[in-house]
Amino acid sequence: MESFSSKDMAMKAQKKILSHMASKSVVQMFIDDTTSEILDELYRVSKEYTGNRTEAQKVIKDLIKITVKIGVLFRHNRFNEEELKLAQDFKKKLHQGVMTAISFHEVEFTFESTVMTKILTDCRDILLKLVEKHLTPKSHGRINHVFNHYSDPELLTSLYNPEGPFRPNLTNICTGLNKLVEEDKL
Numbered sequence: 001m002e003s004f005s006s007k008d009m010a011m012k013a014q015k016k017i018l019s020h021m022a023s024k025s026v027v028q029m030f031i032d033d034t035t036s037e038i039l040d041e042l043y044r045v046s047k048e049y050t051g052n053r054t055e056a057q058k059v060i061k062d063l064i065k066i067t068v069k070i071g072v073l074f075r076h077n078r079f080n081e082e083e084l085k086l087a088q089d090f091k092k093k094l095h096q097g098v099m100t101a102i103s104f105h106e107v108e109f110t111f112e113s114t115v116m117t118k119i120l121t122d123c124r125d126i127l128l129k130l131v132e133k134h135l136t137p138k139s140h141g142r143i144n145h146v147f148n149h150y151s152d153p154e155l156l157t158s159l160y161n162p163e164g165p166f167r168p169n170l171t172n173i174c175t176g177l178n179k180l181v182e183e184d185k186l
Contacts, residue, residue: 031064032185038176039063041169042150048165049155059149062142066127073134086130093123098177098186104160105174111160113153120151 031039039060047056073079079087097119104111124147128140149155159166180186 031067034176034179034183034185038173038180041173041176045155045159045166045169045173046149049158059146063146066139066142066146069135069139070127070131073131078134079130083130083133086126090123090126090130093119093126095181095186097123098181102174102177102181105170108162111157113156113160116156117151117153120147123147124151 042063043056043060046059047053050056074087097116100115100119104116124143127143127147131139131143158164159170161167177186
């Protein structure tokens with residue numbers, strides 16, 4: 001018997017189409033203004049830190065593609081009970097990371113790169129387990145790319161340097177994160 005499902009085919013098509021549409025104008029259809037502003041700040045930080053516009057664009061594009069694909073999987077109820085528990089674990093760990101990031105920003109001289117790196121690495125590992133059976137190795141590579149980039153201790157140390165050039169970016173990122181937390185979106 002042939003194992004064809006139009007529902008599966010539609011989901012695959014959505015993931016494929018959306019993965020090719022991760023431009024700024026299309027992102028605004030899927031991502032709210034606050035999140036978009038945070039992504040813009042993350043892009044600026046990456047661009048300045050790496051000195052490479054193309055790399056900065058790629059890391060943000062990868063982040064958007066992964067977010068959209070996981071959203072499609074959720075919308076199509078593709079996760080089993082065990083995976084839904086992993087999704088909850090990821091959500092809790094991400095929330096912890098957001099609150100830690102905000103706290104490190106608000107309380108000067110409390111920043112510890114090892115703490116942020118550990119949280120981001122844990123988020124990456126949980127997310128990889130969550131999508132293990134659902135996304136391709138290329139998508140797994142995107143997840144690794146995004147989390148490895150932003151968990152780089154040197155990048156984080158530069159970002160949280162009170163006298164550093166990224167202080168305004170960090171302030172904008174944390175303002176956006178605070179807003180998302182207050183709106184119960186994170």
